[in-house]
Amino acid sequence: MSTATYDGVSVEVNDEGFFERPAQWTEAMAIELARHEGIDPLTDQHWKVINFMRAEYFAKGTGPTVRALGKTSGVSVKELYQLFPKGPAKTAAKIAGIPKPRGCI
């Protein structure tokens, strides 16, 4: 485990840069995290996915897969990949400050 600083605050992250403690995350950090992932600015659709990821994580203990996102977030799979070209579930989880989803689908 290591630490990273976002929005002037030191947070715990794993080797891949995913938050160890999602409670440390703030919306201001998301903007900086997104920039690191090459996403700037964060649009309303990005936020819709990010907020959905966090809600799912806190409700179920794990972030949703891309398929689940496409079915339940209100953003289609096609658009998810346009919003997060390097992989929606993975990238959105990182920006949303939650652990990387481990599903195979």
Place this chain on the structure above:
Amino acid sequence: MGDLIDKVSIIISKGSLEGVYPGLIMANGARAEGIEANLFFTFFGLDAIHAKRIEHIKVATVGNPGMHMATLVGALPGMSGIATHLMERKMSALDIPPVHEFIEMISDTGAGLYACKASVDMFGFTKDDFISQVQDIITVGEFYEKAAGGQIIFT
């Protein structure tokens, strides 16, 4: 990117359920990781993109030691359908989509779907026989051009 994989081309050559899924899961998983992916369907693998046959992809219950079933039992009428039904139920519980939905989703991820020209000609198919997500019917040479700079996986 260093030693990370950034592009894969996956060939699906079999038309059974267990022959089709691994390639689909690997293609979808590649896109989920931000890896560029192409799917190339050849021989009986064409059934997975055939507009009518896609709904009838079945588990092989004969000549499949992994089924742990006597060959004669596996050959009984309807056995393949029963095994397929059971497996589909298990996969559904694990949130693995049916073949048709899975292929549509993979296409939505931006992966390329192609049919092998030699096999299409051999079976007497045309582009109209395939689901709309199939981008093109291509030759082996064209496949290698599309696969250039990435890894090739044969299933």
